Amino acid sequence: MTSMPPDAERLPVRLSARRVLYVLVGVVATTVSVGLVLWLWLRGDNLIGKDLSAAQLDLAHIAASVAVAGGGAFALYLAVLRQQTADRTLAHNEDVAKKTQQHQERVAAATEADAKRRAVTEQYTKAVEQLGSEKAPVRLGALYALERLARDNEELRQTVVNVACAYLRMPFTIPTEDSAMGRDEILRNARPQFDIRKGKLHPSRMTPRRNPDREWRSFEEREVRLTAQRLIQDHTRTSGPDYWGPVDLNLSRAVLINFELIYAKIGDLNLTKATFYRQAHFYGSTFASLDASGAQFGDRLWFHENTVKGAFSILDAHCHEAVSFGHSTFNSFAAFIGSTHSELCSIYNCTFKMQANFDGMLFQKDASFHDTTFNSWAVFSKMGALARTSFQGTKFHDESKFDDAVFVGQVDFSGAAFATTPEFTGTRFGAGHNLEA
Structure with a gap:
């Protein structure tokens, strides 16, 4: 069965001559058939005289009535057909007009959007060019x-x-x-x-x-x-x-002054080999990942109540002033390998859900890991602590390694909890250490 297009019923009907002729022939044939039937009926009754004349007259009246009725039906058909044609033509024209208007609106919207995109592109290009200006006010405006x-x-x-x-x-x-x-x-x-x-x-x-x-x-x-x-x-x-939104920040080798991210939600944060003048402050923020390997912190580093969902790296960084990591959560691998701290470094009340590696860190002043929780293994091998080091209340839920670490000052493990026996192979302690958990 041939399917009809969805808009076929809306197409106007053609009032063709062939179609009218077919209907006219049908009306005439019906009239002739009725007359013939009546005539045959009249002959079958064997009427004579006045009865025959009266019957013939009635037959003529009936035939005329049938002819008039047929003509009226044909005229009515033509009128209905014309009305249907007019209605469908009107509906078709309205549909065409509606579709034309919708098309024009789409074209206008596309033209407006294209003009807006061109304007935005021009403004963006101009602003980027102005960033290269020698004049500071122009760069600020950009x-x-x-x-x-x-x-x-x-x-x-x-x-x-x-x-x-x-x-x-x-x-x-x-x-x-x-x-x-x-x-x-x-x-x-x-x-x-x-x-x-x-x-x-x-x-x-x-x-x-x-x-x-x-x-x-x-x-x-x-x-x-x-x-x-x-x-x-x-x-x-x-x-x-x-x-x-959680945009990515690539600040590798950037020079930053009093940099802070407060209650921020960041994608990937790249701070590799960045230089921080004055303090760096990260508070209440969430990071998809954070890499500050090789960074130089000229003043205090505050990292409080943050969450790092992915990898955290601060390899070979140098912190010249006090550092404080507090009440923060590291959901993935965390590496502080080889970083140097010239002043107090405190990593307290933090939670490391996966491996934490502090291998080769150097603490020139006091260091503290008190009340921190390590859910996976924690490595402090080859770590150098020149002053007091505290692990008070620290919880180790997996392996902990202190191989070849050097603790020159006092070490305090009081209140610490170990799931397994910590490894101290080659570890050297100065005076005044307390290894009793």
Whole structure:
């Protein structure tokens, strides 16, 4: 059976001459048939005289009535057919008009979307070009323009974050503190001072040769970079009004100043070989993974109440000031291998759900792992602790290894719980250690 197209019933009916002729022939044939039947009936009754005349007259009236009725039926058929044709033609025209309007609306929407995409692309390209300007105000304006584009266009957010991260990865030298002064003040301070009493330049008041323009440009660049950091920090904070989702951050080799991620939700965070000036603060945040291998922390590192779902690495990093990892959870492998801590390092009340490796770490001042929980094996082999080390209340639910570690200062395991006997092969202890759990 041949299937009909879905819109076939809406197509207008053709009022063709052949179709009308067929109906007309049908009406005539019906009329003739009725007349013939009546005529045969009349002959069969053997009527004569007046009865025959009356019957013939009645037959003529009946035949005429049938003819009129047939003509009326034919006329009615033509009228109904014309009405149906008009209705279907109207419905078809309305359907065509509706589809035409929908097509025009789709074309208009596509044209508008295309125009918007072109405008967004042009604005994005212009802003990226302005980031390369020599003038700091132009670079600042470019960052604000990119931020506005990302706020209005969700698909651009990761791209804009990538641009901000790339900018922070560019080489940068931190300016001296007095670069916060104006250029003219820097220039005045750079000149040697004249001693009125002696009538000559006073050697003790001579200042070293400086480049005021370069120092001022360095200060301006610092402000631009702080704006780029602020863009990242504001839009990764889940508690803020403009959260952009768990974007990835590639800040490898970046130069960061007072960097912080507070209540942030981040994808993969790459901080390998990054340099942190002033403190670095991570609080209440969630990371898909975090790699800070080779990073340099010039000031305090605070890492509190965070969750790292994937791998955590801080291999061969150098922390010049105090470090504090507190109340944080590491769901996957965590590696602190080879990192150096010049000041106090405290890893307390943390939970390591998988392997934790502290192999080769160096603690030049006090180190503490108190009340931390290790659900899988923990390795402290070849670790060097030059001052006091505390494992008070630490819980080891799997193997723990301290092979070839060196504890110069006091070591305290009081209150620690071990699921298996810890390994101390080749471990060296100084005076005042307490290995009783």
